[in-house]
Amino acid sequence: MARSQDGCTDSSTFWPVAVKKAANPECLPSKTMGIALSRSDKCRIVSSTGLRSSAPGENSASCSEMNGIVKPSRNDIIQGSQTNNEEELLVPALPEKADIERGYVTPQQVYNLLNAEAGEPALHDPYYMLILDCRSADRYKQSHLVTARASVTVIHPDLGCLISCVQLQEFSIILLYAEEGHSPVGSQEARADNPTLQHCFFQLSALGMDPVILLGGYSAFHSLYPFLCTPRMVLLESERRLLTIYPSEILEGALYQGSASQAQDYRIIKNLHITHVVNATAEISDAFPNVLRYLRLRLSDDAQQDLRQALPEASRFIAAALRGSPGSPGGRVLVHCSLGRSRSSVLTLGFLMEQRRWSLLHAFRWLKERRTCAAPNAGFLRQLSEYEEQLFGRRLTSLDDIRL
Structure with missing residues (x-):
């Protein structure tokens, strides 16, 4: 079995990708990749003064029970892209599943x-x-x-x-x-x-x-x-060792996460059709400002770094880029920091929480299954927990369940 984040098997969340039968799951390298099996659920917006049910077709995801990995449509990717205000809370959704025959990837x-x-x-x-x-x-x-x-x-x-x-x-x-x-x-x-x-x-x-x-x-x-x-x-x-290593694909054909060196490699940018970049570093300049649209946040990988403005700002930027504009198709976004592990991860997680309406735990599992080296620092995780409470009106995730 593929491992859960704490190194133990969790058949309710993961199933094996391809490992030899004789292997001890506790000894498998972290490079094996699990597959999300969470149920789908409906997405709604709830007023802070009371519940409001979704109208037919409004911000709702399919509830069909399917096996395998999610292949979200572009509408799923940008669903709920409207900005939250102080009077609105989100109702959490669960990642939808696609029907993939066991034994296939x-x-x-x-x-x-x-x-x-x-x-x-x-x-x-x-x-x-x-x-x-x-x-x-x-x-x-x-x-x-x-x-x-x-x-x-x-x-x-x-x-x-x-x-x-x-x-x-x-x-x-x-x-x-x-x-x-x-x-x-x-x-x-x-x-x-x-x-x-x-x-x-x-x-x-x-x-x-x-x-x-x-x-x-x-x-x-x-x-x-x-x-x-x-x-x-x-x-x-x-x-x-001469091969080019590309950023991780977090949402298919839409959202990628990687390192500064990858963001500065124009061959990677061109091959992935990147149109927008979120640069989460304070020390690395934007590589192609005349070609791509950038959001520069100048964050430090410090547990004391304040993310209260960065999280919603990055989320809005990514959502708008993926959504596109009238007469213009949606783009592709690369989120990067120096190594593509901590600062970029916290921004990706914030986007998945707000725009996909996933709890911190579901967003974290989704990210780790696609980028195993993702590891936001402890201070960032605490602020994501506070952000979860801000979005949903309560904390849905215990940080004890987050295993880097």
């Missing part, structure tokens, strides 16, 4: 796994993730996910495993993909569409592994993240 999850950081980029570790391309050799040579290997070089379709079981157990994550793929693993449709992938999946399972399959295959991933596909074979640690 979405392209967004794979993107965040490839760009995960835990002290340093996880992808620099050759035993972090084994990606097996189960397409033809010609398709692999044309282009494949970065660091992927041709499955025939690892799992021979007739002769069996060409890499020892001991070596396989070194990997934290084993990911398989074909050209496309949506059918439930093991189904007749899946066996007919992707026989090589199905053979690898069950062969690895028989060896005690827990591989997972990329939903939609290479074509789905390439359509969203072509810059993470390459014709080059990248296997050695020295080669991996």
Whole structure:
């Protein structure tokens, strides 16, 4: 099982992404990524003088019970974007779920796994993730996910495993993909569409592994993240250290969180189609002021830093950027500080709390599942707890439940 924030398993909130069966969950590296399973609920605004029910279709999220990871629409992302005033309180909502077949991971999850950081980029570790391309050799040579290997070089379709079981157990994550793929693993449709992938999946399972399959295959991933596909074979640690690590994708195709160095890399800005940037640093200047729109907040990573103005200001800026204007589509926002861990995290959490109407705990879990290195300092967490009370009229989260 994937770990909860305190290192213990929590089947009500997370399910495994792809870890070997023989692994002890307590010893798994933090780079494995869980998947949110919280229920959806309705969003409402409540007057401080009494409750007001939502009108049909007003600020309400779907309540269908579904499994897997959330894929919010742009309307979901910016729902409730109106600014709170002193007479309004928010009614908390819960993250909605999308229907994802167990054993599959979405392209967004794979993107965040490839760009995960835990002290340093996880992808620099050759035993972090084994990606097996189960397409033809010609398709692999044309282009494949970065660091992927041709499955025939690892799992021979007739002769069996060409890499020892001991070596396989070194990997934290084993990911398989074909050209496309949506059918439930093991189904007749899946066996007919992707026989090589199905053979690898069950062969690895028989060896005690827990591989997972990329939903939609290479074509789905390439359509969203072509810059993470390459014709080059990248296997050695020295080669991996030359790879570009991208900001974490917090809301798909909308909100990203990362470091100052990423915010200063124009190739990253261009590839992610970033239009707006929240610069939470006091020491680092805006990199592309003539191209992008910036909000500069000049915060210090100090537990005594006052966030009372910064939280609503950042939330309004992000919401307006994602919403766009009449005749202009919504943009994409990068929130950054120096390392992308503390100051940027507190602003992202504040946005999720106010604009998505999630409690601090739900927002925190959502963020950590997509950016494992997120770690707002203790003073920031206390102020987020106060902000939660300001938004909802009461504190919904015990800080004892927040595990960095």
